[in-house]
Amino acid sequence: MQTHLVFTVIARDRPGLVERVADIIAGMGGNWIESSMARLGGEFAGIVRIGIAGESSDELVAKLRALSADGIDITLRSDQTGADVPQGAFAHLDLVSQDHPGILRDITRVLSEQGVSIEHLETEVAIGSMQGEALFKASADLRLPAGLEPADLSEALQETAADLMADVKLID
Known part of the structure; x- marks a missing residue:
């Protein structure tokens, strides 16, 4: 049986x-399914999901944890036989402030108050092109709960955006 x-x-x-x-994952017959990785402040960080035969998972985890001797820290967060299928409408959020x-x-x-789940989030602070001021930018893929209309979420976001003097766009 496959373990994730x-x-x-x-x-x-x-x-x-x-x-x-x-190399360790492939050497154990594992399948790299998805990941998100980035260099942040001189560190390299990521989250990875793999599939592997259940009988090989303990050995794989031991080999990954042994990388700590080389300064590569691995933290196991879940061990599941399958992934939950997300429910609800999809929307994308872009913010600049x-x-x-x-x-x-x-x-x-x-x-959070609207029950929205963040599936992917990227943020950065960049220098603005006109006055050279620092701009905060965020881009997020969202999963809305059943019954929440994108227009209702957009309205709630716009109220907060006005207080922040931010430009928020929600695309459904």
Whole structure:
């Protein structure tokens, strides 16, 4: 029976990190299903989901954890036989605001209050092109709960966006 493992990986950024992890997984007959990885502040961090035969999962986990001797930290977060199929409508959120503390907190509070799940989130602070001021940018893929219309979510987000002086676009 196939087991799905979800784990995080973090290490000081250097060439060959992903190859080391992928080599162990492939060597054990595992299948790299999905991942999201990035270099952040000199560190390399990611989350990975793989599939592997159930009888091989303990050995694979041991081999991945042994990478800590080389400064590659692996943390197992789940061990499931399958993935839940997401329910509800899909929407995409784009946000731009002059940077200041609390923007993400305020926007995610609205999402939480509405029962919205964040499936993917990317954020950055970039220099604006005109005045050179710092801009906070966020892009998120969202899963709305059954019964929540994108227009209703957009209205709730716009109220908070006005307080933040942010430009928020919700695309369904």
